[in-house]
Amino acid sequence: MTRRNFAKLSAFLAAGLATGVPSWALAQEAIDKLARAGGAVPDAIYTLADYCLNTRYEDLPAEVIKVTKGQILDTIIVMLPALDSDGIAQLYEWSKTAGGNEESLVLGTSVRLPAGNAVRLNAAMAAALEYDDTYEPSLMHASCVTIPVALAAAELAGGVSGKELITAVAVGTDLACRLSMAGSPGVSPFIVGWDPTPMYGFLAAAMVAGRLLKLDQAQMVAAAGLAYHQLSGNAQASVDGTHAKRLGAGFAASGGLLSARLAQQGVFGPFHVLEGPKGLFNQYHGGKYSKDALLGDLGTRFAGLGIAPKPYPSCRGGHVAIDGTLALVNEHNLLPDDVEKVVIYSPPAEMMLLGRPLEKKQNPQTIVEAQFSNPWMVAAAIQDRDIGLRHFSGEALKREDLKALAKRMETIEDKSLVRPDGGPGFVRLELHTRDGKVHTRTVKYAKGDPQNPMTEAEVNKKVYECTDAAGMKRQQAERIHQRILNLENETDVANLIAALAI
Template sequence: METNRRKFVKLSALMAAGWAANPAWSFPGQAGAPGAGPLPDAIYALVDHCRNTRYEALPAEVVTATRTQILDTVAVTLPALGADGIRQLYEVSRESGGRGESRVLGTDVRLPLETAARLNAAMAAALEFDDTYEPALMHASCVTIPVALAVADFTGRVSGKELIAAVAAGTDAACRLSRAGSPGVSPFVVGWDPTPMYGILAAALVAGRLMGLTREQMVAAVGLAYHQLSGNAQAAVDGTDAKRLGAGFAAYGGVLSARLAKRGVIGTDHVLQGVKGLFKQYHGGKYSEEALLGGLGSRFAGLDIAPKPYPCCRGGHVAIDGILELVKANDLKAGDIESVTIYSPPAEMMLLGAPLEKKRNPQTIVEAQFSNPWMAAAAIQDRAVGLRHFSAAALRRADLRALAGRVFTVEDKSLVRPDGGPGFARVELVTRAGKKLDKLVKFAKGDPRNPMTPDEYRDKVFECADAAGMKRAQAERLVARFRQLEAEPDVAALNAALAIG
């Protein structure tokens, strides 16, 4: 009976796809299982990539980058438990109860697997301190890493090497998916938030691998995740708490899909190229085969992921860098500044610069995280932009509000970044003495072309640990363990060591 059911589902999918021009299963250059012919859909290539990538086959630089991304994500997760939106999610999650399968990072609290993954992923994204795949504005790590850690807790037999391999492959898949759709166009201009949108598919891939799903089960898991796919950009535009929860929703849906698939639930296997697949339904058929599958298994997108030095929207970092450079080089104080003008491309203008009055007067922390005037004010006033500038106390600071009121924003289409990702920015400072200072910044600190220094990275990790209330000795021990993650026999023990006493 089950065999007949599977045949019916497969036949129905083929009929729905149509046997006309450009059939969904004829994907050039992609071989299926030995003797099986062409793959039905490109999702099979990504599933095989995520199932079969082994730690020993990873290039050394990919291992290093992935290890760093895991530490970075854990660090930015720890201080977020009390943040607006996260606090309420934590309360609801605990009230709902269920089996204690996985740990809430930084605590001794255990929740059902998908519930813990949802909370941890939302925490990882909440403070806007998580890293960014700039070519597609994708925050992959805040989904793939919390999912991997939660599943490691659940199974209790995931080594550090296996964690690195699963995260490297899953993050690579997430970044490839996000870059492939609507190539050359900012996802926020199209209207999507790529993190929850592609994150749910990546979450299913990572969870499926670590749960030991078969190839067919893993394809089913991604198909089930696709049925839940969402992720519009309105929350980011409005600056609401919903922006913090998208990564969590993706983690929950992806993990649940993997659990269901392991029990035999069938999802579509035409996830990407079906007549109602992702690229047709969400991108009008516009996608890049090269971005999706080019160099699969030999080239990893994780190498292009940029850690954030400032806890706010990555699109604003270029302006922060420019302002900090001008202020420090010219020894300017807040009282010396008559006005600041930030020139941004359309996508960043929409997210960070308009409407100007709202951006000058953020009412919530999320609004401040998406405000170029607020970021500029912090950079000028304190010559730094850190977690303390995105807090209830900071929103009450009269000096920051006064400075933000002297910041202007202007759209400049010439600042669009040719290769995609956060655009360039030009900042113009006018002093009360009438001096005009100008700076163009193309690649923000943290970009592979403008990397953070070891000291800057160390400062970030300990800033997060301090904000979470973790004692420095515990933080230093944990940093040492994460830097030798390959030596961990069971990641569940490392999760337990993160509990803040």
């Protein structure tokens, strides 16, 4: 956009403030005039808004529909056992005492809260147990934001069908992944310093909510601009292993929903959201971004097909180490007392999150620290030949067998293990036994990766592990499971949400 055209848009905004006419409406009028005069769309956010608003269920490939239903199932079931977890329990108590309109359900309960408070809690629950799925090329956890906000917006809107929910989630998840891939292409976001989930999640949440609340294009751009004005998402919470890591998705979901509701009332934000002089890619990425990653094959290539569900409730970057360890102990029938030490070789980003400082990773003091510790995960895999929710609990942190075994782990950085297409890096394990043998294993693609998918039996195991942990009776869990697998037949998803109450 030229400086002259920018000045024209600014004048329209000023006119709106002076006359009381919604300025976003006048801005849209100005943009339409520029487009008719041959001017370019001022920012890529307009293209994304149109895509989000105009995609129909019938436009979705059958594979995308199937995968999206699986992501909705996966996200809902990992929410259910999280309500009592540390950080979430405190947020729940605060949310109940804060008061306000009873708009949306806390998932798994009959408690209703203001929609913003409910979605903040639900999205934080989805992320809390580190069991939520991952878009590996950019380490984006899209589902823990887009699905809770879609459920909350569906309750607000009323009468939202299963097909419409599937469509909103499919396009919203695609947008979240595209945004996270576009910034600083080829570099891990954690090396740059951002946690992509609470960062891009604000924008994706605003657009998912905007679609379900039936915003028009100008309102959708306004919502995205308001979301941009709120977003952050640095990686320090993951490095330090604190409760903030669990809450980031909740902040994004709540902020995005608020942005959509304000835009619906005529509030506007910046409309050069992505490519403006101080837009997202210039301000947060120093102008380094890929327009092809953002817009290439939009509407025909869906990033959601590349999302990996997690078989273990821990940082996705450590799953290759778990898989490799389980393979070694099973292949060689190794017992914990057989193991002298294990050397875990990881690339730089995984070392930062999962391997350093070694003393802290060998002796985690909190559940979040354990979820981000390769030594802890490998020790648990050796000790129990399985990894599940029970290994990331207050009781597990007191287990002397796991603590002693974790001290036999070593971590070493190896830059050759960086994954060339982005995402969680590879791992190389050296398992030294007390009889002098060394067993090695390199793992590139963890279980759940599209190149190494989970089986139906593994998915079912996870579903019922989570519902059992939440106290849901098996008969109810089986009914919910089937309803989500047949989500396109739901006439009003509010009924499904209510049926989740344990």
